[in-house]
Amino acid sequence: MDQFDYIIVGAGSAGCVLANRLSDNQAVSVCLIEAGPADSNPLIHAPIGFSLMGENKKLNWCFETVPQQHLNGRRGFQPRGRVLGGSSSINAMIYARGTPADYDRWDEAGATGWSFRDVLPYFRKSQDQERGEDEFHGTGGPLAVSDLRYKNPLSQMFIESARELNLPANDDFNGKSQEGVGFYQVTQRHGRRCSAAAAFLSPASSRSNLTVLTGAHVEKIVIDGKRAVGVQFHNGDRSVTLQANREVLLSAGGLQSPQLLMLSGIGPAAHLRERGIEVIHDSPEVGDNLQDHFDYTVIRRVTSSHAMGYTLSRTMRAMRRGPVHVESRRSRRVHTHLWRRTSPGYPAAFCPGHR
Numbered sequence: 213m214d215q216f217d218y219i220i221v222g223a224g225s226a227g228c229v230l231a232n233r234l235s236d237n238q239a240v241s242v243c244l245i246e247a248g249p250a251d252s253n254p255l256i257h258a259p260i261g262f263s264l265m266g267e268n269k270k271l272n273w274c275f276e277t278v279p280q281q282h283l284n285g286r287r288g289f290q291p292r293g294r295v296l297g298g299s300s301s302i303n304a305m306i307y308a309r310g311t312p313a314d315y316d317r318w319d320e321a322g323a324t325g326w327s328f329r330d331v332l333p334y335f336r337k338s339q340d341q342e343r344g345e346d347e348f349h350g351t352g353g354p355l356a357v358s359d360l361r362y363k364n365p366l367s368q369m370f371i372e373s374a375r376e377l378n379l380p381a382n383d384d385f386n387g388k389s390q391e392g393v394g395f396y397q398v399t400q401r402h403g404r405r406c407s408a409a410a411a412f413l414s415p416a417s418s419r420s421n422l423t424v425l426t427g428a429h430v431e432k433i434v435i436d437g438k439r440a441v442g443v444q445f446h447n448g449d450r451s452v453t454l455q456a457n458r459e460v461l462l463s464a465g466g467l468q469s470p471q472l473l474m475l476s477g478i479g480p481a482a483h484l485r486e487r488g489i490e491v492i493h494d495s496p497e498v499g500d501n502l503q504d505h506f507d508y509t510v511i512r513r514v515t516s517s518h519a520m521g522y523t524l525s526r527t528m529r530a531m532r533r534g535p536v537h538v539e540s541r542r543s544r545r546v547h548t549h550l551w552r553r554t555s556p557g558y559p560a561a562f563c564p565g566h567r
């Protein structure tokens with residue numbers, strides 16, 4: 213049985229930061245476990261790939277909700293990253309931290325150390341803000357935050373219309389106020405996605421005290437009495453148990469962290485018993501109180517040459533133009549990419565003009 217000081221379950225936004233910070237101490241050994249694959253797919257790194265990963269089951273768990281009473285019984289699509297970097301490898305890259313008032317409310321509710329004043333130094337430390345340093349932003353950190361390299365004229369028109377309605381302009385949603393209308397900044401460096409894996413895992417990947425396992429879906433936290441002492445997963449037909457000498461850190465995301473707790477016997481006792489799971493700790497709130505934001509896409513047929521979308525003819529034309537190479541900075545492997553870039557930041561298949 214392999215042993216590590218710290219075992220981190222889930223290599224998403226949280227897991228990659230934890231792996232980086234913990235393995236910075238050479239005196240401890242750290243194992244980061246991810247159910248999905250390495251992040252070598254070029255769709256992850258080219259920002260336009262975002263629109264193509266929505267239903268890619270290799271990189272995305274593609275969950276569905278149960279029928280929702282307030283959506284007339286419809287089920288909601290719930291994308292979640294299933295790859296190194298987790299959801300930060302498939303998300304929309306908007307850099308938005310949350311309002312200061314939310315952090316302050318957490319602190320008031322008893323989460324000491326989570327007020328905005330407490331967390332701001334960490335936001336500043338983690339950031340490499342393209343616009344430079346100020347009270348709210350830092351430079352030189354691992355997470356690149358940039359302005360959009362290409363601003364679509366339709367988006368500019370949308371912003372102009374909002375301003376004509378007297379909505380306040382805002383060019384920094386992570387500054388003094390989050391209110392208003394403007395362009396978001398994005399977690400990108402030189403036009404490439406800066407996922408948590410690229411920002412935090414890549415710089416730590418050569419450390420001898422950090423082991424990263426991919427394709428390993430943890431099925432259970434091993435508990436001795438009331439203490440987490442390891443994890444279990446399957447490697448082919450073989451069940452593998454890893455021992456944690458200090459801590460097991462659960463960063464499998466808002467849906468799967470509570471799921472794994474419940475599979476391990478920590479959760480609402482009656483609910484676990486109904487499913488034949490031995491109760492180790494009755495914790496009624498595990499798996500409850502999930503809050504998520506609603507998101508929907510409006511799709512319209514337009515004739516504007518500034519809109520983006522897919523057409524077969526445009527894609528074929530782009531493919532005929534031949535391959536270009538996109539280098540993955542992290543792995544230093546060269547991937548063949550079938551799109552030639554014909555406008556800043558967008559491959560031809562998504563360029564203005566196709567209908």
Ligand SMILES: Cc1cc2nc3c(=O)[nH]c(=O)nc-3n(C[C@H](O)[C@H](O)[C@H](O)COP(=O)(O)OP(=O)(O)OC[C@H]3O[C@@H](n4cnc5c(N)ncnc54)[C@H](O)[C@@H]3O)c2cc1C
Pocket residue numbers: 221222223224225226227245246247248291292293294295296297298299300302303304305306307308428429430431463464465466468469472
């Ligand atoms: C499509 C989409 C668009 C988004 N857009 C934005 C945006 O523009 N801006 C923004 O700020 N936020 C955005 N978000 C939200 C943001 O990406 C997430 O809030 C954040 O990444 C969550 O981080 P996490 O570490 O909690 O979980 P994740 O990053 O989801 O990481 C969890 C990881 O754990 C792994 N895992 C799960 N179960 C197991 C298991 N049993 N064993 C091993 N590994 C496991 C998963 O495969 C995953 O890699 C978006 C999310 C999605 C899905």
